[in-house]
Each structure stands twice: as structure tokens, then as C-alpha cells.
Amino acid sequence: MASSEKTTVFGRPVPTDGVPNLYSGTPVVKWATPEAGIDNLGIHSWDTFAIPGVGEFDVEFDGYVRVVRSEPTESEWAGAEVYTNLIEMKMTGESEELGTITVTLNPTCLSAGQIRNPFDPYAGEGPSAKACRMAVGCLFDMPKLGKTLFNKEPVILTIDDVRSIPPAGAPGKGQIYRMLPLHDMQNPDGEPVGYLTSLRFNMGGYLAPERFA
Template sequence: MTSTPTQPSVKYGRPVTTDGVPDIYAGATVTPWTPPDPGIDNLGISSIDTFAVPGVGEYTVAFDGYVRVVRSEPTSRQWSDAEVYTNLIEMKMVGSCPELGTITVRLNPDCLSTGQIRTPFDPYAGEGPSAKACRMAVGAVFSMPKLGMKLINKEPIILTIDDVRQIPPAGAPGKGQIYRMLPLHDIENPDAEPVAYVTSLRFTMGGYLSAEQMAAR
């Protein structure tokens, strides 16, 4: 499988090595409230995105696909203290609507898409384990053949999941932190005016996929 280059020009956060890190597939055991060893999680993902195209309209598209996420060594073996750094190293999502046609979303190879899972500061937290929060800053390429172009986001797409009680947070719903509209630019002319905007993004991180399922995608 392909992955992002080792030296992308834009880095949204801390790099996480993939050297010697095992791929994890369906059948793996995930233990709540327990920081796991490093791994590359092969997960399904679905999302519902809304795009606004000036002069054309606003359209909501359902996507389905997969991601590969590499996780760092946790900073602690105690859940309450542990932080885990992540890199999104591969992604493919496909959706369609009549007006925009088939849209394929992959990672932008010029960006290092990074994230972190940690316990939010809560001065009123009581006894017992506290849920963590997951965030990921993503650079993507939206291939829209019906529009005759590929679009990129120059500002990161911030994906967030709250109430994380296990790592990875498989099966957890999340959302894109987008303030009204996220500009999308023509990859061939990135400094020109935006061609379209993402106005809403909600996703669900699926469970582990098998190696066979990953190869078939």
C-alpha cells in the first residue's frame, strides 16, 4: 500500500514513524481504558459532507472508505496520563451525487496529516477514568471528474472525536470543525480564488477491516 511521503512540504503536527510498526486488522482486541502499543490501524470510515459550489449550488454527499492511521508509543501506561500521537498515512473515500458525479477523496501527499489523543483539561473531573478527545488535522485531495478538476484544502480539515474510551476510537462518531465554509482550491491553480467550499462534515470511524478487505479497496 502507498503512504504519504516522508518529507511533505506542509506538516500539521508531529511525525510518527511507521518503521517496525505492525499493521492491525479485523480480529484485533481493543481494551477500553488501556493505552495500546504502537500500531497501524486499518479502519473503515464513512462521512456525510456538504459542498457549496459558487454559481452551481450546495450538495450533500455520503462517502464510504478506509483510513490507515499510525499510532505512537503512549506517553504513559496509565490511561489518565497517556497521550498518543497519530499520523493519517492513507485514506480513500468515495461518494457521489447527480450534480457533482463521483468524488474520490485521498490524502494530499504534500501534507503530513497529524493528530493527538489526550485527556482534555477538566477542573471538575471526578474520580474514575476520564474519556479522552481525539483530533486530526488533514490535508486532502478531492477528485471531481465531472467538474474537470482536483481540489485541495489549504487550511487543514480538523476532525474531532469526543468521549474516547478506547484507542483506536472505532465506531465513534465525529465531526469536522468547520466554521461556516472551508475553501477548496484547484490543485493546478492553488493561489486563485476558491472553486468550492466544504460547509459541513460529519463522520463515523468504523471498525477494523481485514487485510483482504483492505486489498480489495
């Protein structure tokens, strides 16, 4: 689905035509602004779900993401900003109560973000770290519930202290205020059937092409 066909847009579209895929072996250089690319990266996360009438569950996930990056706005690190779109994601986690949960992108959403300089009036000399944020629309397939859940409000993934693009190996967190409502895909206008209450993640390094076959 092209970005122009998305019904929910969480940020600026980034073109993918002609943008090279980058896999394991691609160098990650601190304080450098690489050309546009599609980063094929591992990701690991720890999520907490609250399901009314069922319980609260901590689930550990592992998987991959594919992120397209724009050309940097400047060639020098100090002033450069980069726009990103999450174009593919697949993560799986095991829960005795909820079964094998699979998390993928909601195809109706444009999940988008930015890597930029945070406002810091006390920044000193030399290179300073950037901040990364991504607003994401997800599908949570929960077979033991017999439901696929989705978020109407974006999951905001953030990484601070970004010293390389992509921020491979960096820890991040989901900015969630107490609970993020999750709705049933079969009854999208109904009341939430679950909540995401906590999310931490670690952005992994480049993966081999075989992982995405």
C-alpha cells in the same frame, strides 16, 4: 513521501518503520493503552460542498483510513497521550451533479493529530474520556467538474468522549467555521472554486487485509 519531504506539516511525525499493521480481529479494549500500531479502519462521512455558480450538495462517503499511532506516553490510561498520523485514506461518494467523488490524502501534507486528556477541572474519580483531533490535508476528485480540489487550511477532525484507542465506532465531526476554502490543483494560487461547509463522520472498526490490497 517521507514526513521530512512533506511541504505542509500539520503536527508531529510518527514513525512507521517496524510498526505492526492491525486488522479485523484485533481487540479494542476500553481504558487501555495499546502499543504502537497501524490501525486499518473503516470510515463513513456526510459532507456538504458549496460550489459557486453550481450549487450546494450533500454527499455521503464510505471508505477506509490507515492511522499510525505512537507508543503511549504512559502505560496507564489516566495520563497517557498518543500521537497519530493519517497515512492513507480513500473514500468515495456519489453525487448526481458532481459525479463519483473520491477523497484521498494530499501527499504533500503530513496529516497529524493527538489523543489526549481534555482540560476538565471538574473531572471526578475513575477513568475519564479523552479527546482526539486530526488535522488533515485532502484531495477531492470531482470528475463532472473536471477538477481535483484541495484544502490549504486543514480539515480538523475531532472525536469527543474517547474511551478506547483507537476510537473505533465513535462519531466525530469536522470543525469548520462556516466554510473551508477548496482550491483547484491546476491553479493552486487562484481563488477558491468550492467550499466544504459541513462534515460529520463515524470511525468504523478494523477491516480485513483484503480491503487494502
